[in-house]
Amino acid sequence: MLEQVLSGLNMVMIPQNFLWAAVGVLFGMILGSIPGLTDNMGIVLLLPFTYYLGPIAGIALLMGLTKGGNFGGSIPAVLFNIPGTPQAMVTCMDGYPLTQQGKSGKALKQALYSSVVADACSDLILIFLAAPVALIALKIGPPEYASIIIFSLVVIGVAASDSPLRGFLAVLLGLLLGTVGTDPEFGTSRLIFNVIDLADGFHIMPMVIGMLAFSEVLVQVEKQMKVSLESKFLESEVGQAILNGKGEDHPEDHRLSWKEFKSTLPTIFRSTGIGAAIGIIPGIGTTVGSYLSYIMAKQYSKHPEKFGKGALEGIAAAEAGNNAVNGPNLIPLVTLGIPGNLAAALILGGFMMKGLVPGPTFMQTNGDMLYALFIILLLSNLFTLLIGYFYIKRVSVVTAIPKSYLFTGIVVFSIIGSYVSYASMLDVYAMLIFGVLGYALTKFKINLPTIIVAFFLGPMLEAKFRQSLSISGDDATVFLTKPISLAFLILTFAAVYFLLKRKKKIALD
């Protein structure tokens, strides 16, 4: 193991990797801090280019993007009460009141430090848990694997959508899209309608870019048409903030003293624990981590009355809770090859483009690569801290960029991104079709990231399902007779029950 760690360290210690990790953090932070654009869009747009970078540099760029984007989302939450990413929703509750009090700098620093501490702790949890989980994963067979995938898909479907019916529909749509191509067992074509280029199935990049980036442009443009130019609104908010002297007049209000930060440390560590526990379960996501941490912080606080009025503890809980999900969320990916959320699915796409397939044997066959990934995760936290510290001082410039520039840039990069992976114009047309499909599905409130995750997991589920039937002589009860498989199927029902109950409670609240 030590040999693998040293080898991983050796692979990482190249200036180029540091540069790409820093570029990723900065790009993620910029995209995260622009309302409507997310870190996932950053990953989507940059993923094709990682194909041309070395494996470690490519992964460094992706990891940097996720880390930077996670923090970036809290910036507009604090400054304008608009969460840049869904998980930053809870940060609004105490971040924006602090901005109204002229203490936006203090709020942003609290958010930054809490994010970095929780993220680093969650990465350590990933590092220490990955090896034991991988050992267990080596012992599971196709029926257990299939049940774990079903568990993940059902939980992702229910947790990510407002209505469970829509969640299940997204899962089935993603799985169906995954069946296009060639039959994994017999090698015969399936659902390709005589289009030979579809023999390998839909290419990942046009689908992901179309559904997540181009469709988002269509949605945002429509919104803009409805509510005049959103950028003008943001500019006016920024303008007001500057006019009121929130950024300049009282520097002491923007400082976060060590005493203040120290008082939030118990909250940060408690929230890290909550977020990490949630992160291990695929699909539950950062928003739940953030929300639960916030509720717990309020319960344990000496001053619960300050929550919602600008409590530093509130920001600490929200940010630590959502960032702590990230590390453990990668455990199912690196040990089983099952992405726990969209970011993990996109990272899996990045791995696959490099010819690497995460799974139970990944630690044995590519241990050095895995430890290199872990080191990059920790390094990216450092970059988030350094870049974030300077970025929050200049953030108003970025958030005031007119949307016309952003939309045009995304449109151009959507075309470039879908073309560069396979140098095929057909992929560019496919991106356009997926974009329109994504737009239509968004109108029906179907969660697009769920479709993408199901698309990634579909071929694996089918393969394991058919292997299970094959080894059991076409006996479908094999999924119920294997204890681990049965346990996961029971867990699936339990998780659905728990999630639906929780949603009902939140709706009532």
Added chain:
Amino acid sequence: MNDELKLGSIILAGCCFMWFYAIPNTIKGPMAALFPNSLIIGMTILSVLFILTGIKKYKAGERQGSFTFLNKSSLRSLIIVPMMLVYISLIEIVGFYAITCVFIIVFMVYFGTRKLLSLCLFSTLLPLLVYLIIRKVLSFPFPAGFLF
């Protein structure tokens, strides 16, 4: 028609197309069709549930959907799609960089930018940046066309 009724009907129609036409004509063998067939059965059940929910909401008074594709803002957004089609189809004829310069201006004007200097600068600098990164750093060629 409310959203659930619309969605349920569309899925049901799609499932019928897949079950009666697409799967029998494009998949050979029962084992190869097993997984897609299972998914279609699942989606059919969901479509029925959507329709039932829709009927329930319809009876409760929710008769209109939350959106339509034919309103002004949706149509103005969807105009981007034919614009993109023209852009993409001209890439191989004219050349990626030349046509990108033109379409950056088209898109920016459509999205609301009116300043001539901004249009000129962005339409020149973005393709230049792409050229430097994609062509020079990553050595990836784009379709050249008769221009560039």
